Amino acid sequence: MTTTAPTVVLVHGAFADSASWSGVIAELQAHGIPVIAPPNPLRGLAADAAYVASVAAQIDGPVVLVGHSYGGALITVAGVTENVVGLVYVAAYALEEGESLGELQGRFPLSPLASNLKQWTYPVEGGDPAVEVTIAADAFPSIFAADVPADVTKALAVAQRPLAAAAFEETAAAAAWKTKPSWALVAGADEAINPEVERFGAKRAGATVVEIEGASHAVAVSQPKEVADLIREAVRATS
Template sequence: MTTSAAPSAATPTVVLVHGAFADAASWTGVIAELRSHGVAVVAPANPLRGLASDAAYLASVVAQIDGPVVLVGHSYGGALITVAGITDNVVGLVYVAAYVLEKGESLGELQGRFPDSPLVSSLKQWTYPVAGADPAVEVTIAQDAFPSIFAADVPADVTEVLAVAQRPLAAEAFTEPAAAAAWRTKPSWALVAGADRGIDPEVQRFGAERAGATVLEVDGASHAVAISRPKQVAGLILDAVRATS
């Protein structure tokens, strides 16, 4: 977990929530940019074990932060901030190439409104042990498909490392319904990655527009927009911080 002391009680702390197939290090460039503007940052490790349990973990992190919080979610992390964002001290939500769910909706249901992205046919299944139950299924992106699907605008030497360092997502996360939709009561912002092959830009636009979010479109950006365009991602987050301070 990456932390820094809050510069003032009125300025929100930014909590950066990574998505599937990534880790908190994917926010490195964004963290550096936010810190250069004096913004406090926390980047927790997302368990990636299921929507309800991951959102509960995130809510517990947020509740232990003094003062207001702006929650930022990338990809699957968007679903988590949608649920955990009802925590009292959350004052804003920022979606980065992310799923924006409605209450009672699952990732699969939202995605099902649109044609499948190339990601779907490139998922590789694994199993992991569950105490007292049958093994559960988790997924990663096939390594040879990872660069074009996840990070087409990131240098090849970086994508090769990202591909082998993937953190898998429990398959049940695709079918769990969201217990809440925090965007109904909290202001939201959304970055749409225009060349995303992980979550189709139309899926991103639909969710953002439904939530009434302030939208920034980044043409040519891949799903790994936080890595390839950290200043643009940080700029949108700073807009949210200023608006909620």
């Protein structure tokens, strides 16, 4: 047990940014919990996980890592950082060591997300352009945020952060849930990640699981109090 309360590090996923945690941040701050929501580069599993690990390592005292969606894959790898004391998965991927997002998803029926991705390219220094993906803007509300008000989803759809396509094939270098306690929130009506993928990963990790019926992938936006409650449970358990 630690003497200082952990700092919560919120890691957003693909097609979103740190602002997607705003409601959760407000809830945690109202309870006096130190929190930081760094930007996720979204350029590849190993590079992004290394960035999250470096953020965590520079925080004085213990850290609880929270990952939404693709952010779950990152905290799985970054969570082996020495001062990380707990992991919280929010509608997220909990990978096994040596497993890729594509492999984990491939065990279950694909969500509607797969057929609604739009490809773009971005320049890579000294090489050919690389592919990145966003969700088709017209499909974004139903796939990503069906329980979020329409005016909000319209803004979210055009403010998406693209994910490098290579991230789907990279494999996880570690699985921190083998040595750190974990919690998981399953979004019962998720159309971006099949909820079965979330349930499977959470069970395999031995996580304490909460399921919210009818919750979309953007559960941190639509139900910030419930998400913050689970994070607070993790903070209490690791304090």
